[in-house]
Amino acid sequence: MYLRKTQRRNKDGSAVRYVQLANNRRVDGQTQAEVLVNLGREDRLDLDALRRLVASINRYLGEDDDVTAPLGTQAGPLQVESSRPIGTIWLLDQLWKLLGIDTALARHLDGRRFRTDVERVLFALVANRAVAPGSKLAAGEWATRDVVIPGLPELDGNNQALRAMDLLIEGDATGAVQETVFFAAAHLLNLEVDLIFFDTTSTYFERDGEDEESDEALRRFGHSKDHRKDLPQIVIGLAVTREGIPVRCWVWPGNTSDTTVITQVKDDLRTWRLGRVVTVADSGFSSEANLAYLTRAGGHYITGVKMRETSKKADAALARQGRYQEVRDNLRVKEVRLDGDPGRRWVVCHNPAEAARDAERREQQLTAISDELERIAQARTADAKKAKDKAAKTGKRPVKPNDAVHRKAECALRDHPSLGRWLKQHPTTARLSIDRAKVAAESRLDGKYLLATSDPDLSAEDVALGYKNLLEAERSFRTMKSTLYLRPVFHRLDERIRAHVLLCWLALLLIRVAERRTGTTWRTIRNELGRIHQVTLAGPAGRLQQTTRITDTQARLFKDCGVPMPPKMSGIQTTE
The missing domain is CATH 3.30.420 (Nucleotidyltransferase; domain 5)
Structure with missing residues (x-):
């Protein structure tokens, strides 16, 4: 059903419009409009009666009445005082309460009373980091003028923010708050x-x-x-x-x-x-002392192991023969156990695609090194020939060419952050050449990384996938x-x-x-819900806050997060 307009023309040429309540139905396969109610001429309609009809339909559908109509009556129209985003902040606030962060902070404050609601100030600072991060001074202006923070009309300057931060970490609050919040989230x-x-x-x-x-x-x-x-x-x-x-x-x-x-x-x-x-x-935490400490009180560890540093156990694990087990298209694993190390399992992981990339990258670097060494050698030869030719023309003894330029080029190549690792310098001639032993050793590590674990129950596949996480x-x-x-x-x-x-x-x-x-990135959530605004309307009869229409996509985000949507109307104040 829908409202439609029809019109007819009088003899004098003026148009008269009529409003009808109509419904489409199919007759012999064709859609025809059926007039249910003639509401009368458009210029003589009882608009208040139509509003009452709409309100009645809304009540039947379980929706709130539009209370903005009585505020802007014949005494004057409604004026928009402000419009500020509320959607993203509302979601964060509901999750804040759902995780019990407000309760944890209240417990930490131990019932102490402050002129400012410390919990609301801390929420405003957290929301500012998630939505529009800035300084604490800028966060106060943002919370007061740019967005709607439920329960916090304004954040007065920098002092309230800094005072709330001091209270947040007062005593042993940091660990207690984090523990309470984490278990609520778990x-x-x-x-x-x-x-x-x-x-x-x-x-x-x-x-x-x-x-x-x-x-x-x-x-x-x-x-x-x-x-x-x-x-x-x-x-x-x-x-x-x-x-x-x-x-x-x-x-x-x-x-x-x-x-x-x-x-x-x-x-x-x-x-x-x-x-x-x-x-x-x-691997930065894999010292023997740390690994031993992690196994205290029944704990276990999975840690990466540095393969290029001198470690007899790591070398033995990498050299041990065995068959790889296919885990995924890009991952193979092999478990190794070493004699004399019964409490530790070693897992060698191999990524064939990464091995091919390592080999290609190394070959490109070796080619660049060879080209540069060849260029330096040719430059030396050219300088020597030039000196010899000059001596032949003048009849003097050939002067040994200055080798400082070529040595400087060699030093730059040796000290190069990525190419220098493949070079060795001969002790007698001080010339550079490619370290073939280093190249062969690195080729055996292409696409591999080594893990160690103390857990006796996890499979090699679980160890590898756990480390990737x-x-x-x-x-x-x-x-x-x-x-x-x-x-x-x-x-x-x-x-x-x-x-x-x-x-x-x-x-x-x-x-x-x-x-x-929600299964959605935070950027998408923030941008989508940021389009929901709270509009403050004022009229002769009072003022109120009304939330803009929520789309299906926005409603789905609130539903997936398990939080209610912002109210359509709030803060109603009448002048009576």
């Missing part, structure tokens, strides 16, 4: 926590020097994974599940070595009583640095640096939960 998403993936990264500060007030200060120079060795930094550790859900984060001084942090990670997670846990880490930790770091703008950090106090990382961790958690429940 229960909500039915997460598997038998494998915990751990990795570290670094992030820098825009300042010239490191902190000198204390030896335990966070901002220190160290090995930068951001390729900014000129700036002080901190080291961040992150543990995630195989689904990419963050478990916990840590912050250490920028000069901290990877081999020194695994004991703290093990101790902190052990207090959570996760049950049977296999820690997955890369370590990419989830690396993906989380990329999200924190790009989407959440973790870097550069502009805080000075150590406590606020830790709070900044924890805010990014909470934002990452909300993002991963939304992605997992």
